[in-house]
Amino acid sequence: MRNLAGVIAVAVALAGLAACGGKSGSAAPSGPVTLRLGYFPNLTHATAVVGVKKNFFAERLGGKVKLDTKTFNAGPEAVEALFSGAVDATYIGPNPTVNAWQKSKGQAVRVVAGAASGGAAFVVKPGITTPEQLKGKKIASPQLGNTQDVALRYWLKQHGLNTTKEGGGDVAILPQANPDTVTAFGTGAIDGAWVPEPYASRLVKAGGKVLVDERDLWPGGRFVVTNLLVSTKFLKAHPDVVKNLIAGQVDANDFINANPAEAQQVVNAALGELSGKAPDPAQTADAWKTLTFLNDPIAPSLRDGAKHAEEVGLLQPVDLTGIYDLGPLNAVLKARGEQEVRA
Incomplete structure (x- = not known):
């Protein structure tokens, strides 16, 4: 009986350790996972840039998740990568998001967070x-x-x-x-x-x-210019990884909003590495004023953007019911005492 009690105690302790990944309160995957994340070398994707360069994603994902990043020029290219399995998640604009949803008949992708407005x-x-x-x-x-x-x-x-x-x-x-x-x-x-x-x-x-x-x-003056789109297959297989990725994003946006000058320096340096030419700091400072970094996906603007695409002949009528899965985001926000968002 004493031996059995010892085994149970060890098992409970190991289970407790397994529940902690990255920062306190994050869930860890059961085995090694590679998360392939896409984003664009734009100021509108500063959330992703800061999340990568300041290690907010890596800290939340923990040691069992390898973060592999790829950059794209625009949304349709990123959607192709998502469909082909070249990436598991990507920061992307609303119209390519809707196109991806429609092409897969609402099966292949989910929006799990907003990231930026304006810009x-x-x-x-x-x-x-x-x-x-x-x-x-x-x-x-x-x-x-x-x-x-x-x-x-x-x-x-x-x-x-x-x-x-x-x-x-x-x-x-x-x-x-x-x-x-x-x-x-x-x-x-x-x-x-x-x-x-x-x-x-x-x-x-x-x-x-x-x-x-x-x-x-x-x-x-608010409209979604960037949101986080995830492969449904990856989301179902690794919900803990997606939740931790979102937690890293919330950290990144908090940092951006609390430290705009340093965030601009980080983004300028990163864009210089990615594009071969760093933006002029004064230009970045001016452009930054047109941007709002937030986790709310501003769902009404996604809907209206889809209607605009229909009106110019780039999209067939589409039912967006179910495109959002904000459960992981709201769990992260609730744990931090922040206001939850709606789809």
Whole structure:
């Protein structure tokens, strides 16, 4: 009996240890796991950048989880990686999120958190002051069907200007990588672009002016520009890992909001490593003012963004019921005494 009691005591102690991973209160996976995480080298993905560079993700994930990161230029590319299994989760914009949901018939992906709001603008040549002057012009977006591409096409349609997927119509839209857009604008190959930060600020520095700050188009100036999308397969297989990833994100956003100057330095250095050119600190400081880092996915803006994509012919009508799984996020927020969010 004494031996049996000793075995039980050891088992209980080991179980208690297994329940702790990363920081106190995090759950640990039962065996080695690799989490492949995607994000973009943009200021709108500062949550991911800070989470990686300041080790907030690694600390929460613990020693049994290997974090493998990949970067993408825009959402459709990241969705392809998610579908192919090249990544298990990715920070991504709302429109590619909805596309992924629709293509998989609501099976392959779930939104588990928001990350950022704002940080996108339509920058044009100084001589363009009205929508009518855009007729016949060439405008860039990051990629066909990405969040800024949809915002651009919808705004143009609202002002009586039509576009086509092939680059025809009243305004020619030329999807291209964000760094290429800055070069094209400088050479005069395009007349403007709807892009995320830091590229909007770079276009302004190159002689452009902001025609539309996207915040002005949304209630209260809030709209989801980045959320965290996870493979349903990975979420079901490793709910503890996803919860710990979210805990790391909450830590990262808390750090960003409490230490904006240091966060900007971290992000600038990281973007320099990823893109080969670090943003100008002054530009980053200006762009930072247009961004809000938060964990709320701002669900109504995802819904409305999907409607916008439908109206410009880039999305078939879609039922978004079930796209959110905010249980892990709300468990993390509740444990920290923070307000829970709704889908």
